[in-house]
Amino acid sequence: MHLGVLFLLIGVLLNAYVPPKIFPWFNLLSLGFPILITGYIILTFFWIFSWKKRVFVFMFLGLFFLNPVKRWVNYSSESKETANLKIVSFNIRSGKGGIDKIKDYLDQQNADIIFIQEENGQLKLNDLEGEYSLPVIRLYSKYKIVSRKNLFENLSDGDITAQCEQIDLEIKGKIYRVFNVHLESFGVVKSMVKLNGNNVEDEQKIKNVVKKLIPTFKAHQEQVQVIRESIDNSPYPVIVAGDFNSVPNSYEYYKVSEGLKDTFYEVGRGSGTSFHDYKYPLRIDYIFTSESIKPVSYKVDHDIKLSDHFPVIATFKIN
Template sequence: MKIFRLILLLLHLGLLFLLTGVLLNAYIPPKIFPWFNLLSLGFPILVIAYILLTFFWIFSWKKRAFVFMFLGLFFLNPVKRWINYSSESKETANLKVLTFNIKGGKLGSEQIIDYIDKQNADLIFIQEYGDGGELKLKNGIGKHDLSIISLYTNYKVVSRKNLFENLSDGDITAQCAQIDLEIKGKIYRVFNVHLESFGFLKSMVKLNGNGEEDEQKVKGVVKKLIPTFKSHQEQVKILREAIDNSPYPVIVAGDFNSVPNSYEYYETSKGLKDAFYEVGRGSGTSFHDYKYPLRIDYIFTSESIQPVTYEVDHSVHLSDHFPVIATFKIN
């Protein structure tokens, strides 16, 4: 029994080490050490295993349980970025934002249009909207787009810019539109973001129990992940500079192809509010195609913009992403 407990203790310490590595994404970019970013993908599994082992020590009446419980407090905020239970805000919202990767409308463009129209959002951020054709929204909202991303709004467009126009790798799936809008008499700068896709298919990540084939699949996944992490670093740097140089309050929304506690998340969210972290409830999972908790769609805002509600609409299966809807109070 002592040997068994020793093995569990070493395993628990190993999990603690790996979870600490995830937190280092806030300081170490992928081009220096990409493996910490890789760990962020496994964060839910690592945390669950850590909690289960902590309960084991509690039920075994071991003093080390208190040590692991105390150290586990350092991971409360990282967990809240995946699963959150915020109290209800008492503020009254006057701005509604929707962001939705619609997968080119392949699962029903008419149903997508009907759904978006019913939301009656003030700002609609669309990613992967297909062949460049305009969504014929019934409420007549205008369209301001690049090739795969589009912003629909009734508010006046003051200026717009393609932030990723001169990327060194020129990947077409990496796009970011910077658009200045006049909202209720004040200028706001909004960013519609789609960081570079990993280019995975289900067949590429689904293991079938064949040891040799599964090993090759894992190696293939890692070979795609690492270079994309490094590309994301360049893309986020451009976005970060644009946010820092903005003379106006900002709203940043879209598909980041990155999970919470990743380098991309930490770097983008500096000085901004994550609407889910502030007022979200339940699971923040927004990508459901792999049957694994992946939150990769976000809405960030300046400190002066107050989140009121946040919802990932898990009832809608019109894409491999769920739509994300949030409301805010602006002056």
């Protein structure tokens, strides 16, 4: 059993190398990483209490999963740097939690840049400018917008929930390229994943969910390739933020984060869970930056339940 869990965990790590269009099941495993790693730890303790020498083998192999675990739960030491850039990323679920309450919360943050997903054109903030140029997403900024581009304009599937805007901002006399991301939604709701104990019905529900997940994984591959090319071709430092509809250790995570810093991994503390509509740990909102941008703090505001996502707040030091 322990070896079986180990092989499944290795399958999760293979997402760094195997794209969904070749083998999507590794990406499916990434969703179960919290359960798999918990099972691995419990079985390791079983060997400890059984006084079996094999525990040393499993403890050694478990070290390979320390970094993957830190992408879900992290306890970084507090940075002593002084931040001069504050960023908020928040999927507001079309303002269903109360657009006025969302506005008041975001105004109180006094952020320099705010990335909004699932926006419907209603949100107006006091001290930040934000042009509603694409469905689903909007960027608010204190800084001058130099240029903007719809990256997903020519995608083959044309799904309206898939949006990414590339925006060049002049921040403190220097140009930065930011990406506001909302990868394609899975279209899965609570009723689709809630099992009722009826074996036949539950089995059909699982099959229906998998039928939605697999094609979306493949669509994500095309979307992250477009983002990746734009990051690689950027002459400026980049900030990539938003709702990726993908968990840590997924293909999407590995592909987008190549050569970038995951702010939560660098300075986050506690749980990174950012989607709370299901009673299951799902971290799907991220802020990635170039190496030259130094993360100072990262917080998922678990006290704010104005959406099915929690707001993600990070500060940085830039020259």
